[in-house]
Amino acid sequence: MKKNLFIAFEGIDGSGKSTQVKLLKEKLSKDGHKIYSTFEPTDSPIGSLIRNIFNRRIETDERAIASLFVADRLDHLLNKTNGIVKKMQEGYTVITDRYYFSSYAYHSATISLDWLIEANSLSANILKPDLNIYIDIDPEISIERLNSERSNIEIYENIENLKIVSKKYKEAFVRLGAVENVFLIDGNNSINDLSNKIFDKVQSMSK
Numbered sequence: 001m002k003k004n005l006f007i008a009f010e011g012i013d014g015s016g017k018s019t020q021v022k023l024l025k026e027k028l029s030k031d032g033h034k035i036y037s038t039f040e041p042t043d044s045p046i047g048s049l050i051r052n053i054f055n056r057r058i059e060t061d062e063r064a065i066a067s068l069f070v071a072d073r074l075d076h077l078l079n080k081t082n083g084i085v086k087k088m089q090e091g092y093t094v095i096t097d098r099y100y101f102s103s104y105a106y107h108s109a110t111i112s113l114d115w116l117i118e119a120n121s122l123s124a125n126i127l128k129p130d131l132n133i134y135i136d137i138d139p140e141i142s143i144e145r146l147n148s149e150r151s152n153i154e155i156y157e158n159i160e161n162l163k164i165v166s167k168k169y170k171e172a173f174v175r176l177g178a179v180e181n182v183f184l185i186d187g188n189n190s191i192n193d194l195s196n197k198i199f200d201k202v203q204s205m206s207k
């Protein structure tokens, strides 16, 4: 019987998270895991509200955005139909594209990291990832990738901001290094190399 795990992917926009979520899902499924893959912002009503802010249909304050993410995450965990907690209880390995480290990285330039950690402690106390996989990439490369594939660039997707986010991720890893399991990998490697490294790491934890 394989141990079911809760795995969070983290990284700046365009770092390759969704590519790796898909590949890990395929590999773990072949290896006998039941997989539930998911993402934040979610597709719940709270997540939709966040997407409308990101698409510039609605304007609001940064603190309101950060608070919406806290609420979206709690619903992501506790939703009675498809919440992560329920999926874990049903024996799924859950892979999420972003979790609370995204809050620490994306909002701590304007809101104190202490507040963000406290607000997200509700989620952390319910479920900490067994593994946070951080795909480390130069913001210049990620912006190049995003520009070549998308016409609608979201509010945080500019080079100056992604440089800050990248720095803030690292500060949060240092701050929470004692209580969080973080696996940092070099996102400049090929898609296949990254996928193999990630699979090896996860497999070693699920025995």
Ligand SMILES: Nc1ncnc2c1ncn2[C@@H]1O[C@H](COP(=O)(O)OP(=O)(O)O)[C@@H](O)[C@H]1O
Pocket: 011, 012, 013, 014, 015, 016, 017, 018, 019, 020, 145, 146, 149, 187, 188, 189, 190, 191, 194
């Ligand atoms: N290791 C990689 N090397 C080169 N291109 C990559 C790599 N990983 C992802 N890409 C490409 O970069 C773009 C962004 O990847 P994506 O997985 O959507 O990132 P994210 O989910 O982090 O925004 C996609 O076009 C994808 O094919």
Ligand SMILES: Cc1cn([C@H]2C[C@H](O)[C@@H](COP(=O)(O)OP(=O)(O)O)O2)c(=O)[nH]c1=O
Pocket: 011, 012, 013, 014, 015, 017, 018, 040, 041, 054, 069, 097, 098, 099, 100, 102, 103, 104, 106, 107, 154, 156, 157
């Ligand atoms: C989960 C989360 C995401 N975000 C931001 C990061 C992204 O810019 C945006 C949308 O996330 P996402 O759709 O994952 O973007 P990408 O695939 O380009 O990485 O949401 C926050 O600002 N705070 C959060 O807590």
